[in-house]
Amino acid sequence: MGQSEISPGQVIADENASDGKARQQDAGNAVSSGALCPSAPWKQEGAVVFGIAGGTAKAPRVMFLKQMMAPAPELEAKLKGVEPEEVFRVAAPCAGARCQHHNGETKGCNLATNIVQQVDQVYDQWATCGIRANCVWWAQEGTKACVRCPQIATRNKVPSEEIRRASTPSPVSA
Numbered sequence: 001m002g003q004s005e006i007s008p009g010q011v012i013a014d015e016n017a018s019d020g021k022a023r024q025q026d027a028g029n030a031v032s033s034g035a036l037c038p039s040a041p042w043k044q045e046g047a048v049v050f051g052i053a054g055g056t057a058k059a060p061r062v063m064f065l066k067q068m069m070a071p072a073p074e075l076e077a078k079l080k081g082v083e084p085e086e087v088f089r090v091a092a093p094c095a096g097a098r099c100q101h102h103n104g105e106t107k108g109c110n111l112a113t114n115i116v117q118q119v120d121q122v123y124d125q126w127a128t129c130g131i132r133a134n135c136v137w138w139a140q141e142g143t144k145a146c147v148r149c150p151q152i153a154t155r156n157k158v159p160s161e162e163i164r165r166a167s168t169p170s171p172v173s174a
């Protein structure tokens with residue numbers, strides 16, 4: 001990932017999980033609790049596509065899908081080298097403490113907090129969004145997250161300064 005790209009809620013390495021069991025268990029816990037990260041990597045286990053970026057590269061405006069799509073290889077092939085996270089918004093089970101944006105003290109999502117505190121809203125009203133009932137950002141920040149969320153592309157090579165800053169992971173403290 002280049003320095004100018006923003007950071008999705010990527011799973012970070014778990015030093016204690018050499019066989020991946022702990023990670024799977026964490027994802028399983030997230031599935032059972034229903035918590036979904038709305039800025040997940042395309043290839044994360046349990047991923048689902050819930051939005052498509054409209055607007056421009058500098059000012060994306062996500063359009064939320066009425067029907068979720070699977071992040072299928074055929075869909076990726078149509079992008080002809082463009083990274084899926086530049087075009088699609090993907091949700092996946094929250095990785096909890098294994099995510100680079102996880103706040104070890106509050107157990108919350110630093111990315112959601114930073115977006116609400118540092119990025120201007122782009123709409124006055126929140127759009128219909130297919131993952132709202134399970135969205136970690138919504139659960140934590142409510143409508144303040146939703147009126148900012150459509151300008152987020154999980155991978156953006158030309159992010160605004162405020163989005164670049166808000167997306168920079170804070171040190172994981174747990």
Ligand code: SF4
Nearest residue numbers: 038129132135146149
């Ligand atoms: S923050 Fe709101 S608009 Fe964004 S994915 Fe979550 S529920 Fe949907």
